[in-house]
Amino acid sequence: MKKSMVCMVFVVLLIFIGSAGFVAAETLKIGVVGPRTGTAAATGKSFTEGIKLATDYVNAHGGVLGKKMEVVFEDTAGSPDKAASGFERLVTRDNVVMVLGESHSSAALAEIEVANRLKIPFIVAEAWADPITAKNYKFVFRAGPSNSGVVNETIAKWVIHEGFKKAYIVAENTDWGLGIGKLCEKALNAAGIANKTVVTERKGQDHYTELAKIKAFNPDVILAFVYGTGLHYFVAQAGEVHLTPKAIILDGAGPPSLWPDFWNNVGDYGNLECLVSSMHKDVELTKLATLFRKNYEKEFGKAPTDYKSRSIFDVVLIAADAINRAGTTDANALVDALEKTSLTVTRGQVAFGTTKGGPEYHQWMPPMLVIQWQDKNQIVLYPPAGATGSLKHK
Template structure:
């Protein structure tokens, strides 16, 4: 082929060769133990990435303050997933094959969690999920996959208990058209039928800023409560527009993802329409089940000069504590030994004592479900309204 500029190809080959050979790949035999974390640092859920970064800082302070693990300092390599499965897969590819991490923790999108689970299991690298709720992740019963965070089945069970306790009879169920939204919708529909609660279902687009079509259908139905399974800023618009059309405060909105109701932009976006909104969370100042939870809260305030608001900082802290404990107990970085240590884990984390299910055949295999709280905004203050044993107040209706 006359005219082909071989110089360029040679240059690419040399550059790529140099890049790949010279890139610092740090193995576990070095002076530090590296743990991989994956989470959305960019994209619509970047706030979760920020919360994760805070939790990682606190966890590293804790473990390195104790002298590290196996006599070595602990480091975290935090890779961005952008909330996109392919990016999550690429992140794990890097963590496992370039950074040589012995295990990976994190993630918050179910689609990303599902994609990474396949890959981590293939690479025989233990993966502890913090905040991907899809049941599919643990119901596949993969050996190397653990979840120390909510699963849809567990969350729906708590929501239904609350609906029954409050005596709600008629609900509208609005779910985003994603894996998480449709997954939790399916489970909620089954649970509502079983609880004899009348309901309608409506699918919506996660990033939609205009919810008037959905709201007009809900208004015709006239429910007592709207269960909104929408993650991201879309739910802020939904809450504001529901108030604008007069649906709330007559009907109560329950936001089923949690963090969007705690993001700094929440009040800015929803204004007074946010009052009396309910949401799910795994953390509240008044509900500190143990000393680890109190220490986490105090250390957070000391380090960041504010109280923790997004419970996902505590979620990543939780899974990192579990990972540290597994490495310590396994006294090894071998994947199989870590799995063994995780299955026997009884470490205390801010959500309680960890016990992963070990019986195959259901969603509870390798699953630890942290207790969930139902919180209501009352005059811009959070009030825990369920479960009763930790409640700081009662549900306020119009």
């Protein structure tokens, strides 16, 4: 009787050892990490779309090192531990030469430790926390927004530009929310704009209590750093308690205000909401941006909304370009090639910073826009050079 159990343990072990590890080597594999499940699974969907377009584009233009490029997309569920083990799985199981992606700062901060330990180049696409690049890890790059970049180049300047006098900062308790909230506080204080901060729970649903506190402060603008569904609840409830449209809400991340169900969830209260974005059909900086939109429409039968589909597209192109220039998959050579990147992607010309010491190291900051929903049309407010309209109040 006991023997049978022992046998079973052996069988399980044998199956495991026996069927492990034969990988066909016709393709060159690149890993992508991002949330495919969990509260921000919508990002995973945008990533999947962007990856599809980028893979087709790269393979139509000769592939990488003469081989077809294949992207393996590993789920992180938005949680740091799944992210770290997923990253490791990509490298040890799938033998990817480079890893890209991520949209959660907390997950990215766990992943860069693995990247550094395994010596695998990692290009972060949409995780904004400063420490990701400020840690100055050799193998970590970011071709996307950083908290300080977004705050100092876009959000704070926009708040000053519109002449807001009182601001309320709503930060979710994650690396992104807390980090960007602090930076905003600093920037607003420096500009002499009265402000207050409240920290909320990422999964919170009922914001009436916080909203009552905010309303008592009577702000002109609310800088909301809440990701996902939480933002929808917040916007809808702010409208219900008549906080908006007197005060303008800025979605400090962007995509949740672009998700398919945004209007359904917030109703009329979504009107006049502002959001940060890097994509708008009237502000296309390069030919590739237009090509991306057209390919997207052809492939998926709708216009691209969540800008993260285009961010990951860019990052895959940057990776393919670096691999081809390096002429090898050696990690150190790839880092050298990445540092010398000079490539035009949809959001402009990429070049990574090389000065050590701050978050600028291995960082390329794409231009960001502030957009306002005006009767369900996206109107670009900031920067003034790209503006397609001006801020509407009630």
